Amino acid sequence: MEAHKKEGIVAHMDMLLNKSITSNEQHESMITEMKVTLDKVILENARIPQLIEENEKLQKEAKANKTSIQEMMKVLASSGERVIQTGRKLEDKASVETVDKLKHEVAVMRDAVQESNKKMTQIERSGVAAGCGNPKVIQQVEKQVGLLDIRVSELDLRLQLQETINHDGVLMWKLQGYSKRKRDAISGKTLSLYSQPFYTSRYGYKLCGRIYLNGDGSGKGTHLSFFIVVMRGDFDALLPWPFQLPVTLKLLDQNGTGQHIAEHFMPSTSSNSFKRPTTEMNVACGVPTFASHAKLETQTYLKDDTMFLRVEVDCTNAQILC
Template sequence: MSLETDGGIPSNSLQFKSSFRNPVGKPNFVSDPKEENRCPVCQSVLSNAIQLLCGHHVCQDDIERILQRSKTGTCHVQGCAMVFTSQDIFPDVCKRREISNLMVYCQYKDLGCPEKLPWKDLSKHESVCKYQGRQCEQCRQVVLFSELEHHISNTCEQREIECQYCRDRIIVSTIQNHHDSECRLFPVECPNQCGARDIVREQVRSHLAECPLQKAVCPFVKHGCTFEGSDEQLEVHKKEGIVTHVDLLVNGKIATNQEYGAALADMKAMLDKVIKENALIPKLIEENEKLQKESKANKMSIQEMKKVLASNGERVIQTGRKLEDKASVETVNKLQQEVAVIKGVVQESNKRMSNIERSGMTVGYDGGGQPNATANVEKQVGLLDIRMSELDLRLQLQETVNHDGVLMWKLKDYGRRKRDAINGKTLSLYSQPFYTSKYGYKLCGRVYLNGDGTGKGTHLSFFMVVMRGDFDALLPWPFQLPVTMKLLDQNGTRQHIAEHFMPSVTSNSFKRPTTEMNVACGVPCFALHSKLETETYLKDDTIFLRIEVDCKNIPALY
């Protein structure tokens, strides 16, 4: 059952609740609040003031943190240091109202709002304040809500406008760069400065083919000649540069032959390497085939082992269920009768032995070499003691059967059992069965210490299982009783982790069982490991799990 809280402090420890609370947040106060209105712990303006016995006030959140660490706290006001517990404090509604009436500025003051109003009215005002800012989704700039539409349409640097030349949609902040380098229809001057203007950028190449100032390039440029000039200068260069061009061709040929020789040597070395590697390919193929066969055999062996393990695991689970199941009331009565008979026999044997001892006989052998009566009695008493101990143990187990719809499960060796779950040895554990009444539903708990489904690896998963019982034919189906599941707090602070659910009428988990038990139903993400594995819930390597079934509305069976 979950605890009701007031601002995060458990109500069962403070024994009060207050509906009046200060507004959320830290506003901009018109004047600096008085020292008496400040929390001595966090030094901020009091939030949801709690009064101590000494008369001083503390924020409720600070009180919560103090009492979570220890059962007692000390007043932080200088010169006071009064010790208090959760029973010595209470919410000061008067102080809370005083704080809520302090004058504050609207948060849109910097945008022009002149309002000064009580803190309690701030939220209502800001929801309709005409100065409230809105962030432009394009440029992320905050502007007045009333000016947002104008900003988006006319002043936002990230709005799109149409280029006046190419008619493409361009962001305002990039329009200049678009004109300078991208726009295909933007008018530019001739790169050769021939005087031609307003040449469309995409037609510059065509213009250069006809431009009178376009420089001609020497045909031997690919061989290394760097001459550029007019057509007339190019003709003169061709005639006067014959020797130079021949030298370029010869040098280029020599360099090409050298490069060819080096490339040929590299190709030969690569060819030798490829030949060597090709010689290894058959061997590698043979080894690969061998490894594939071994891998296939290993996979088959693993599958067989998994089947065997699954079969053995199911047998272990079924055996565990049978061992954990409790006998009927008739069996308990029978055991009690047997214990009573054995106790009577033991008492009678003790009387007989006492009579024999009083008659003066000693333990040992008589004159005929046979054991005397006392030795026989001692043997019988020893055997009866052993039998009575066994029956007492069985009776104790039968008497632990719960018929009130409550399972209290003490789970020891948590660390080892969780490692087994992680390693896949034992994924889940079953509890002993319990009943909703003497002739009611038969149930049990199931837990995955390393989680199941969405909680695997991060949470403890906790489920309830409906089992096949002796009186199922008399019970209403499907199972429809409210269920509460808990991980119990071992520190005494009652910070239990709890989940509540009402069984679904359509779920197969709550229909009348046709096998030993139905599919489990519960909470895969019941308790986070990092929270569970603290001293609050885990002590002496032990946790306590509890299932409570509300049995109030079970109809009479007869």
């Protein structure tokens, strides 16, 4: 032990020195970390007045947004009632003048919905920034705006249909984008197309046209097939059945020479296609080999990828006001 004490004194002193150095280094590291933390605290304390000011501003915005939401809900309620009233007017078989007025009302309502959407976006952004928005209230108003927007769009579509519907037994059908539509028919994506409905009179039969651009039945792959469809109408209970009015289907000449492709037929009284509809529409009836593709796809009948089809229902010798 005495020998060890004498011989190991240098090693022992080195161990003490290393321990001291390590402790000093740890102490300096702690001091550096404390300085960094202190700097952050000082910086955050300096921002406190600014944060208080921003918080007050956001609280004011939130209060204004609350008022704005209440106003918007009143506007939406009013617009919703106007949509219902406009829909009722439309159901009354509106005249041309009334349709124009209704279109203006729908445009005004659409503008109101769009403005509400903009306000909701602003409110949602400011609410998120403030961290004090009411998600349930915002979602509720957004839902109301969305539903009203859908109802306005549906009403707008119904107005467009009302504007284009004919009540004198004639359908004029402008079909654009023939090339793409035919490719869709060949691929099976869209086999047939329906026209807008038309009527034989204000309170008469409801009909529409139906075509197969790539043909149907005996005309499949070679012809345009053209049919007429008897649809369920509002006044079917007052009309004689089966439907027995002469029908003419036409593909119109666009060169002005009058070389229309036309087919005339008298509805068969035994065909289910012309009995009173029990569903939205009966089975279509017409001409599967109405116009060959070779004849149709010429400058006479197809220009600018557009063709014109026409259906005429003859009410001349009808026993009723068809």
